[in-house]
Amino acid sequence: MKKFLCIGISFIILTMLAACGNPFLPKEKEFCNDVKTGAGINAHVPQILTQPRSAVYRVFDLAEFLTVGAYICEKCCGGNLTYQWYSNSIDSNEDGELIEGETNVSFRPNLDFGTFYYYVIITNTITNNGDGGNKTAVVKSNTAQIIANFTGLLYMPPEPDLLPGQTATVTFFTNGGAEIPAELVIFGEMVTRPSDPVRNGFVFDYWYQSDGTPYYFETPVVKNITLRARWVSQADITAMAAKDFVWVSGGTFKMGQNGDGTANNVTPIHDVTLTGYWMSKYQVTQDKWFEVMGTNPSYFHGGTDREPADGEVQGRRPVERINWYDAIEFCNRLSIKEGLTPAYEIERPLGAGWTTDYTLWGPKPTGSSTNNWDRARIVPSSEGYRLPTGAQWEYAAKGGQKSKGYIYSGSDDIDEVAWYTNNSSIDGTSANRRTREVGLLLPNELEIYDMSGNVWGWCFDGWGGYSAVAKIDPAVGFAGVDRLIRGGSWLDTASNTRSVDRDVIYASYWGSFIGLRLARP
16 A cells, blocks of 8 residues: 555655656657637646556456656646546547546556456646636546456367367377377367376376467367377475375366265355375374474364364364464475475565565564465466365365265265364363364375365365356456365364365464365476
8 A cells, every 4th residue: 555655645746746846857858739818827737757558467366556656747737636547448539437446646547357348537627717717728538448357268269270160189298198090070079088198107197289378178179189198206295295286187177066066065166176286184283383383373272172073183173263474474485495486476565575584574474464365376387285175175175076965075074074063072071072182083085085074175265155166276366365275174063074065264374273285386
């Protein structure tokens, strides 16, 4: 906010200097065609130095401010500049819709899905100009095109190279694996996903397009394409297993479908295709948190009335009472500790540039307030630890490509896989419900534990409504101060521990039922 306050002050000063004669303004900008005439002074048309800029975002990201810079030329004898922003559905600064309350030099648009255009009308007003009235002159800025979409939003099919009735060739490049013959596909039909290839010393991940995005096999084929196999070495799988991580192969699943889809779905159910990633087998434990952060904020710290159940290890209970900001700081700290490129970067206070150094991020927000922390973003190509997206979380909870369609993560019998309100007590009484050591119940199809129950897990996403449109690697970025949590907890009912269930809470909240689980690309 201070950054933009400074911008506003700068433009006010610029305008004042222009009115009084400013040697720093370029002479070629003095385009006034209204000068002092008769008994009064005509208002001069404001001159625009900087136009609002076009940009592309993902839906629910935080848009940058659109800003205009204007001044009154040196021949002017005063005046007052006012601003009014407008939106339009076409690329025109005519007949737009007035945006109530947006009357400053800067304006931050909401990012609804689609393409929108914005412009500002700047008015210069001279009051009591000597002939008994006011004089005004206006200028319109150029339009700024703002596009907001979902990452990999379908349908934006490729431009056809073929005509209806013609045949396309789909080539499978196995990248060292057993050869798979090309498939001939009639224009507009879908290619059949082949059986996974085999390669000695590697595990097959998924099929990817030439631009690196995972292929959605429900896409109509309209041109010749090459799909490339991606592999994960057995050596990497063994090394990551030692860190308690499992590989989640890429693929498509039906997000929002509860079990077999017959009831209690989160609608609309939609296809989501994900790039493969690593997921931690366990929720982050109190021991791990202390190792990285040097503190243990947990309510269930092992003291009086907060002891672990008989035979359970205190340090193996999940860390809790951590907020979303704590979680992303932990991710970067752990990445740095292990020599990995940190995943998160945040713009330093007062616009001092983006950095992965958590010591420069400034104070964390409290309550429902918001600041630069809420604009945390992923560093492209970074390899460090991070929170899973909501889609990654649900896909892994359902067992990825090994899914058997369970309601809970790993079973239709909740007591086999989840600590929740009915079984988390150490003596059968509700007063003694609590967190339990991780990994004691059955894992899911991917050998991941406690994705249902014990503690909720923070996700990177903000809250976003579902749509029926198929998506590739979706993530809801900035959405105010709210962030997604998944999985349910020791305190929750069975419904909250379903793999499809989700909730949202402001990012600064902490409680004895919220922890975290880690992912890596």
